[in-house]
Amino acid sequence: MSVxxxxxxxxxxxxxAGSIFLGIxxxxxxxxxxxxxxxxxxxxxxxLFGAQVVFGLSGWRxxxxxxxxxxxxxxxxxxxxxxxxxxxxxxxxxxxxEAAAQHPWLRATLRSAPLFLLLGWGLAAVVGLAWPSPAMQxxxxxxxxxxxxxxxxxxxxxxYSGLAASGFAAAxxxxxxxxALRLKNIAFSLALFCLTLIAVESAIVAGVRxxxxxxxxxxxxxxxxxxxxxxxxxxxVALVLGLGLRYTPAxxxxxxRQLHTSWLPAQERFESLKWRAVTSGHARGAIKAxxxxxxxxxxxxxxxADTEKALAxxxxxxxxxxxxx
Amino acid sequence: MFGELSGTRSSDVILNAARALLRPxxxxxxxxxxGPERPMLTAEQFQEELTLLGLSGKEYGPEEYAGALGAYLxxxxxxxxxxxxxxPELSYRLASSGRMGEIRYSEELGIxxxxxxxxxxxxxxVLTIFHELGHLAAGDLLIEPNEELDNATPKGPExxxxxxxxxxxxxxLARGFPFVRENLxxxxxxxxxxxxxxxxxxxxxxxxxxxxxDIL
Numbered sequence: 001m002s003v004x005x006x007x008x009x010x011x012x013x014x015x016x017a018g019s020i021f022l023g024i025x026x027x028x029x030x031x032x033x034x035x036x037x038x039x040x041x042x043x044x045x046x047x048l049f050g051a052q053v054v055f056g057l058s059g060w061r062x063x064x065x066x067x068x069x070x071x072x073x074x075x076x077x078x079x080x081x082x083x084x085x086x087x088x089x090x091x092x093x094x095x096x097x098e099a100a101a102q103h104p105w106l107r108a109t110l111r112s113a114p115l116f117l118l119l120g121w122g123l124a125a126v127v128g129l130a131w132p133s134p135a136m137q138x139x140x141x142x143x144x145x146x147x148x149x150x151x152x153x154x155x156x157x158x159x160y161s162g163l164a165a166s167g168f169a170a171a172x173x174x175x176x177x178x179x180a181l182r183l184k185n186i187a188f189s190l191a192l193f194c195l196t197l198i199a200v201e202s203a204i205v206a207g208v209r210x211x212x213x214x215x216x217x218x219x220x221x222x223x224x225x226x227x228x229x230x231x232x233x234x235x236x237v238a239l240v241l242g243l244g245l246r247y248t249p250a251x252x253x254x255x256x257r258q259l260h261t262s263w264l265p266a267q268e269r270f271e272s273l274k275w276r277a278v279t280s281g282h283a284r285g286a287i288k289a290x291x292x293x294x295x296x297x298x299x300x301x302x303x304x305a306d307t308e309k310a311l312a313x314x315x316x317x318x319x320x321x322x323x324x325x
Numbered sequence: 326m327f328g329e330l331s332g333t334r335s336s337d338v339i340l341n342a343a344r345a346l347l348r349p350x351x352x353x354x355x356x357x358x359x360g361p362e363r364p365m366l367t368a369e370q371f372q373e374e375l376t377l378l379g380l381s382g383k384e385y386g387p388e389e390y391a392g393a394l395g396a397y398l399x400x401x402x403x404x405x406x407x408x409x410x411x412x413p414e415l416s417y418r419l420a421s422s423g424r425m426g427e428i429r430y431s432e433e434l435g436i437x438x439x440x441x442x443x444x445x446x447x448x449x450x451v452l453t454i455f456h457e458l459g460h461l462a463a464g465d466l467l468i469e470p471n472e473e474l475d476n477a478t479p480k481g482p483e484x485x486x487x488x489x490x491x492x493x494x495x496x497x498l499a500r501g502f503p504f505v506r507e508n509l510x511x512x513x514x515x516x517x518x519x520x521x522x523x524x525x526x527x528x529x530x531x532x533x534x535x536x537x538x539d540i541l
Contacts (some may be wrong), residue, residue, distance in 0.1 A: 002346050004479050029523055034541040084541055086541055094367075094369050095533065095536045096537070096540075097537060098376055098381060098537045098538065101372075101373045101376040101377070101537065102376055171537075175382075176381060176383065179539045181535065181539055182538075185538065210332065243541070247539055249532040249536075251527060251530055251532055252532060253368070253533065256368065256523055256531075256532065256533075257368065259519075259523060260368060260516065260519045260520060260523065261519075264516070264519060275414045
């Protein structure tokens with residue numbers, strides 16, 4: 001088994017464990033669209049990494065294809081998270097994250113994530129397939145086109161996952177959120193920050209394989225691949241933790257929606273009755289009496305509270321004697 | 326009959342097309358033109374507006390909302406309760422106009438004044454102030470009286486989107502343009518008042534405010 005296959009085996013194992021864990025979480029009452037999406041994504045990652053171990057790789061083009069396919073799960077995951085933060089996913093609610101709502105430029109940037117991530121992935125595919133390189137031979141020296149291939153994906157992935165991580169970090173600092181929501185946002189921020197670090201690590205590995213000497217290359221790449229495994233494990237743990245922490249609001253939005261619409265007719269009815277009372281002259285006597293009482297209260301130097309009580313009494317008597325309805 | 330009907334329709338189509346072509350020329354010097362159609366404001370969109378005002382997840386009343394809106398728009402907003410029991414003529418004037426409150430806005434001076442009768446019950450008074458502030462947030466007061474736009478053919482009740490006026494000047498909080506028809510502007514101001522009242526009462530308990538922190 002080659003070093004790349006060994007690395008793929010570890011990552012496939014982590015992805016499988018993560019997908020099983022998330023599957024259990026999503027099968028329970030804590031099911032969310034993101035839980036299902038992340039579980040399927042991790043399962044796809046496990047299948048892709050597993051395929052590299054089982055079928056092996058023959059030729060540089062097949063190595064490029066394997067590298068490209070293993071980048072798809074993070075590309076999909078980051079795209080989904082960015083769109084959710086921009087409030088662009090109809091099934092997750094149309095509300096964006098608070099930071100995205102405050103800054104329209106941030107919202108537009110988050111919305112553009114799938115486009116640029118797939119563009120970066122597509123450009124990398126063109127470069128990789130036009131000028132094949134040993135993408136899956138971790139310790140082998142790499143040509144310049146490999147660095148270009150790797151950096152095209154890593155740069156976009158690193159940028160958007162970093163942006164999404166900072167969005168969750170900002171949400172975790174908000175005083176308006178509850179403790180459970182703060183912890184949830186911290187967990188998601190950590191998971192996406194790990195993805196950013198993996199993208200940076202991946203770009204450094206490509207650089208080391210191009211510019212490093214034989215000795216330094218082996219040591220540095222070995223250390224970086226170990227870090228990658230730890231970061232991937234931390235990312236999965238944080239994702240599971242974030243999905244496990246669920247907060248149910250004390251007041252349901254459906255109830256509020258009913259409230260918003262139900263008291264508008266009541267308000268309009270009040271408005272209509274009030275002006276009918278004024279224009280039809282029903283209230284004229286009460287208004288005059290109120291005016292006289294207010295004047296009398298002023299002369300007698302009554303307190304404001306007592307004046308209001310007197311006025312309310314007159315209005316109540318007028319209403320009881322001559323009700324409108 | 327069919328020929329006549331189709332002839333009428335064709336001429337109507339031609340006339341409408343000509344009107345549509347000439348409309349931009351007619352409105353060349355006008356600050357208003359037709360904007361994109363849009364539905365009524367939703368509670369989610371109002372929540373986004375609250376975020377822009379810095380009031381998301383906070384308890385607030387009409388004064389705080391007016392202060393935040395004024396700071397956002399760069400204007401000064403004053404709320405005056407008029408003792409209408411002492412001045413019955415004010416009640417008559419408001420009654421004849423069919424309103425519970427009144428807003429006066431000067432774009433040049435950057436001042437908005439809201440007048441509400443003191444005799445209103447507290448809840449109605451708060452809703453009235455929020456209603457008037459809603460007009461300010463929506464940019465309704467930036468519309469100049471325009472006969473052509475006011476008489477625009479209303480759509481059937483089955484439609485969920487309504488015609489708007491494209492406003493080139495002034496600042497508003499709402500993302501969409503104001504509606505062409507006044508009754509729709511009033512309806513949206515009522516909705517905004519209702520959203521503002523519940524969000525201000527609930528503060529951090531508002532499910533819409535919490536949803537912004539619970540994205541995934």
